[in-house]
Amino acid sequence: MLRLLSITFSFLAITLESASLPDYAPFSQNKRPKQYPIAELALRATPGRKIEYSVAANSTRLLEVLQERNGTALAVFKGSPEPVVGPVRVSQLVSELSPPRAYRADLNRDGEPDYILEVYSGGIGRARCYSDVAFVVSSKGQYATTVFKSACPSEDDFVDLFSDGRFQYIQPTFVFGSDVTGKDGRVHNYWVYNIYSLDGASFILQNSMKTGFPKWIMYAGSVNHRPTEQLTAEQKQLLWKSYEECSMWVPGDACSTR
Numbered sequence: 001m002l003r004l005l006s007i008t009f010s011f012l013a014i015t016l017e018s019a020s021l022p023d024y025a026p027f028s029q030n031k032r033p034k035q036y037p038i039a040e041l042a043l044r045a046t047p048g049r050k051i052e053y054s055v056a057a058n059s060t061r062l063l064e065v066l067q068e069r070n071g072t073a074l075a076v077f078k079g080s081p082e083p084v085v086g087p088v089r090v091s092q093l094v095s096e097l098s099p100p101r102a103y104r105a106d107l108n109r110d111g112e113p114d115y116i117l118e119v120y121s122g123g124i125g126r127a128r129c130y131s132d133v134a135f136v137v138s139s140k141g142q143y144a145t146t147v148f149k150s151a152c153p154s155e156d157d158f159v160d161l162f163s164d165g166r167f168q169y170i171q172p173t174f175v176f177g178s179d180v181t182g183k184d185g186r187v188h189n190y191w192v193y194n195i196y197s198l199d200g201a202s203f204i205l206q207n208s209m210k211t212g213f214p215k216w217i218m219y220a221g222s223v224n225h226r227p228t229e230q231l232t233a234e235q236k237q238l239l240w241k242s243y244e245e246c247s248m249w250v251p252g253d254a255c256s257t258r
Contacts, residue, residue, distance in 0.1 A: 025156065026170060026193040026215045028225040034160045036167045038105040038116065053102040063102050063115055067094045072119045076136055076143060085143045088251045091132035095122030105158075107167045108198050112138035118153050129174060133157075139201035146203050147256075149173065149247050151191070161195075161209060168209065169196045173247065174219075175239050182218075182230030189219045190228060192240065196248075203248065214240075 027033060041053040041062060053063040064075045066087060072094060075086035103116040114137045121130040129152040136145050150157070151174040161168050171194045177187040193215045196203045207213035216236060218228040231239070249255035 023223045024191040024217050024219060025225060026191075026213075026217065032156070034163050035155060036105065036107075036158045036160045038103040038155065038158055040155075041102040041104055043099060043102065051099055055104070062104065062113075063117070065100055065102070065117065067096070067100075069094065072100065072132075074117055074134065074136070076115060085136055085145070088145055089256060090117065090134035090145065090147050090251065091119040092257075093119045093121045093130070093132055095120045097122050103155075103158075105167075107135070107137055108139075108200060109165065109167075110138055114138055116158070118150075133169075133171075135169075135203070137198065137201040144201035145251050147249055147251070148196075149243075167198055168206075169203070170194070171196060171247065173243055175216075175243060178239065180231070180235050180239055182228075184230065188228075188230055190231075190239075191217045191219060192243075193217075194247075 025032070039055070041055065042057045043051050043053050044057060046052055049067050051065045051067070052061040053065070054061050060079050061077055064077065064083070064087075066073045066075075071089055071092040073087040073089045075083035075088070078084050098120040100120065101118045104113050105116070106112065107114040114135065117134040117136075119132045119134065131150045131153050132147050133150045133153050134145060134147045136143050148169070148171050151172050153172065157170045157172060159168050159170060160166060173192045173194070175190045175192050177189050179187065182188050193213065194205060195207050195209050195213050197206045197209065198204070212227050216228045216231065217224055217226065218230055246255035
């Protein structure tokens with residue numbers, strides 16, 4: 001029975017990976033918003049379980065990530081031996097097969113560099129999709145860290161919806177239908193997207209910025225960008241309840257240990 005469950009899970013994982021984003025992105029190819037300018041950082045492994053990130057392979061380190069059994073921590077440097085942020089724990093996830101990806105950008109337009117770290121759970125398919133996306137945003141000489149639960153994160157999540165130079169983050173979540181049946185009498189799973197904007201260094205949920213958000217898209221085994229009509233507003237609320245509490249958190253929150 002255990003072997004059968006393992007095979008079934010692996011098949012589901014591969015299937016989901018082959019038909020996930022961008023097949024279920026909240027915008028079709030010809031209606032995708034402008035991407036916010038970000039730059040991926042180069043990584044290099046160091047002795048122990050540390051990974052350093054910099055603009056180029058041999059340049060000054062900007063980030064340092066430590067992956068241990070109890071999770072992943074990061075530190076931010078500004079050319080000095082001591083970090084200006086951290087080390088701060090940003091995820092319970094650890095993946096040696098898929099090291100975290102890091103980016104640099106000026107997210108709140110204050111002239112100071114901000115950082116994004118994507119931490120993966122490892123594995124393939126759906127198993128790899130479970131991720132934490134940590135933002136380290138400058139704030140009056142200091143930095144604020146915010147972490148989002150995410151499913152299959154990508155650079156397409158970092159957008160400028162109105163091409164006005166302002167940053168928005170579109171958080172992707174994969175929601176299981178559980179025992180909630182749709183209008184067709186069947187249970188389905190869904191991709192759910194929420195929009196967040198920045199106020200200084202703080203993230204604010206702002207689905208009102210774009211019609212149709214939060215956007216629920218049914219996972220149907222084929223390309224689909226249309227909002228689902230399978231669920232009522234009450235059913236969406238019921239399904240989202242178990243995901244909402246820890247979908248976004250800051251270090252020190254109770255969610256950081258769950």
